[in-house]
Amino acid sequence: MKIAVMSCIHGNYEALDAVLLDIDQHSCEKIFCVGDLVGYGPHPNAVVAQIRALDIPTCVGCWDEDIVEGLNACDCSYPSLLAEKRGIQAHEWTNKEINPENREFLANLPHSFKEGNLAFVHGSPHSNHEYLLPQLDAFVALERVISTDADVLFCGHTHVPYARTLDAGQLQVRVGREEKIQEISFTSPLKRIVNVGSVGEPRHGRPNATYVIYDTDIQEVQLREVPYDYHKTCAAIIEKGLPAIFAWRLANGLEYAERADDPTHVCTR
Amino acid sequence: MIIIMLMSLPIITVVAGSSGAGKTTWVCQQMRDIAAVDKIIYYSPGTGTVPIDQNRIATEFPGMQVFGDGQEVEFFNQIPQAEAVYIELGFYLQLEATTQILDNLTYRAVAVLPPDLKDSEYHSWANEVVCGASTQTITAESLWRAASNGQVIDENSLEEFWYEITHGAYGIVTRAKGIFDVNDGRSLYCDFVAGLPQMDFLELNLPRYLEGRPQRFSGLEVVGENLDEATLRQTLSDCCLSDGLILQYQQQVKEILLEGEPV
Numbered sequence: 227m228k229i230a231v232m233s234c235i236h237g238n239y240e241a242l243d244a245v246l247l248d249i250d251q252h253s254c255e256k257i258f259c260v261g262d263l264v265g266y267g268p269h270p271n272a273v274v275a276q277i278r279a280l281d282i283p284t285c286v287g288c289w290d291e292d293i294v295e296g297l298n299a300c301d302c303s304y305p306s307l308l309a310e311k312r313g314i315q316a317h318e319w320t321n322k323e324i325n326p327e328n329r330e331f332l333a334n335l336p337h338s339f340k341e342g343n344l345a346f347v348h349g350s351p352h353s354n355h356e357y358l359l360p361q362l363d364a365f366v367a368l369e370r371v372i373s374t375d376a377d378v379l380f381c382g383h384t385h386v387p388y389a390r391t392l393d394a395g396q397l398q399v400r401v402g403r404e405e406k407i408q409e410i411s412f413t414s415p416l417k418r419i420v421n422v423g424s425v426g427e428p429r430h431g432r433p434n435a436t437y438v439i440y441d442t443d444i445q446e447v448q449l450r451e452v453p454y455d456y457h458k459t460c461a462a463i464i465e466k467g468l469p470a471i472f473a474w475r476l477a478n479g480l481e482y483a484e485r486a487d488d489p490t491h492v493c494t495r
Numbered sequence: 496m497i498i499i500m501l502m503s504l505p506i507i508t509v510v511a512g513s514s515g516a517g518k519t520t521w522v523c524q525q526m527r528d529i530a531a532v533d534k535i536i537y538y539s540p541g542t543g544t545v546p547i548d549q550n551r552i553a554t555e556f557p558g559m560q561v562f563g564d565g566q567e568v569e570f571f572n573q574i575p576q577a578e579a580v581y582i583e584l585g586f587y588l589q590l591e592a593t594t595q596i597l598d599n600l601t602y603r604a605v606a607v608l609p610p611d612l613k614d615s616e617y618h619s620w621a622n623e624v625v626c627g628a629s630t631q632t633i634t635a636e637s638l639w640r641a642a643s644n645g646q647v648i649d650e651n652s653l654e655e656f657w658y659e660i661t662h663g664a665y666g667i668v669t670r671a672k673g674i675f676d677v678n679d680g681r682s683l684y685c686d687f688v689a690g691l692p693q694m695d696f697l698e699l700n701l702p703r704y705l706e707g708r709p710q711r712f713s714g715l716e717v718v719g720e721n722l723d724e725a726t727l728r729q730t731l732s733d734c735c736l737s738d739g740l741i742l743q744y745q746q747q748v749k750e751i752l753l754e755g756e757p758v
Contacts (some may be wrong), residue, residue: 305651305655306649306651306652306654306655306734307649307651307652307733307734307736307740308649308651308652308655308656308730308733308734309651309652309655311733312733470723470726471659471664471726471730474659474663474664475664478662
């Protein structure tokens with residue numbers, strides 16, 4: 227069975243529309259979403275309405291959570307003071323724009339969910355704000371997958387897609403102290419982390435949307451990159467009164483503000 | 496009119512040329528060949544409250560006498576004692592300004608120009624044409640400047656802002672330069688010329704400023720077309736640290752320095 231997994235739409239309806247069309251053309255039987263429906267982009271309500279209309283299983287992203295609970299970022303969220311100010315501007319705009327029904331929908335999204343041996347989270351199983359970067363220490367990465375009791379962990383949040391295979395391995399843990407130390411061995415089967423990239427806010431240097439098609443029968447990961455008319459989104463950003471720099475950054479395939487760049491950072495939220 | 500009272504005068508060199516071609520770089524190269532820079536005078540008119548080149552030269556050649564706008568009298572008073580005088584004219588100044596500035600003093604006119612520029616007004620003005628950097632020129636160039644004295648810029652934000660400036664987020668930029676005080680007290684020189692390889696920020700040879708808001712020059716100059724000046728100004732402001740953050744960073748740096756660790 228082929229499934230499509232997407233993330234980080236960030237209020238970019240044009241990009242979502244193009245990705246849904248691409249998914250349709252590839253005969254995927256199910257679609258999943260790992261959050262960040264809103265934030266930065268000009269169409270948060272249209273995006274949430276579409277996800278609701280299609281009944282796409284979705285977990286909550288950090289931006290969705292912040293719209294419901296208020297801003298609460300760890301210092302891993304913003305690489306600079308400028309990025310933080312822009313993030314706050316985007317949050318305040320989205321917070322005013324989102325309608326009560328859609329806010330309620332976001333409030334009820336689960337932190338994670340499972341489908342067979344597949345797990346779905348936004349950032350990591352520990353936190354929506356934690357970045358699982360491809361360079362993350364292998365032990366930590368493996369722990370994150372094992373904690374979900376799944377074989378494949380789908381996530382987003384970094385906006386840069388990748389698939390990482392964590393080879394089957396032997397883990398040895400020493401528990402206790404002094405003479406009562408006990409050594410426990412675990413055998414971990416092969417695990418995978420699949421970051422599905424971003425539909426609406428790419429960070430790979432091109433404006434194209436990214437998502438993933440996964441074949442559950444042959445465990446094949448296909449990273450999809452979908453061109454769309456990003457000029458429409460850029461025009462809407464300016465028309466709706468969002469900072470014009472967001473349009474420039476979107477057109478250049480740069481993140482609006484946030485950027486994950488420290489694989490050793492463990493989110494403190 | 497200012498009258499020079501001494502009989503013997505130093506060699507006066509006036510340097511002009513298009514934006515980004517390398518006028519200041521050429522002046523610096525001349526300075527490096529001179530042993531006693533304290534006998535050299537550098538004057539660059541028309542920079543207003545954003546004297547970036549003067550500050551860069553003053554930090555690279557401590558002891559040299561550097562003058563800008565509002566210091567014309569001091570400049571002329573120092574000429575008789577100098578061994579050499581360099582006057583740099585920004586691209587935005589008329590070449591006739593030389594006559595107004597120097598009155599009847601004789602000078603050597605040097606034009607630093609991109610190699611593909613031919614038969615320009617600089618060619619007929621200059622005694623010597625120096626082949627400079629191959630720069631991109633646009634017809635409707637405008638100049639935007641902002642002083643940021645007393646501000647401390649978040650270095651990560653500066654990197655982001657600089658990327659945006661030099662990649663067209665605020666208009667087509669052909670030239671940008673700036674001096675900024677950053678979180679850890681250093682003063683950084685930033686330089687961009689369209690068409691040339693990007694340069695890393697250069698740390699100026701100044702002591703770390705770790706006692707509140709810096710009491711020294713910082714500022715930004717951008718040359719280009721269709722510049723979004725309001726957004727440039729706002730973004731520069733958005734990169735500036737609050738009093739609380741300045742204090743926090745300066746405390747951290749002092750503690751690190753006290754422990755003898757590298758910052």
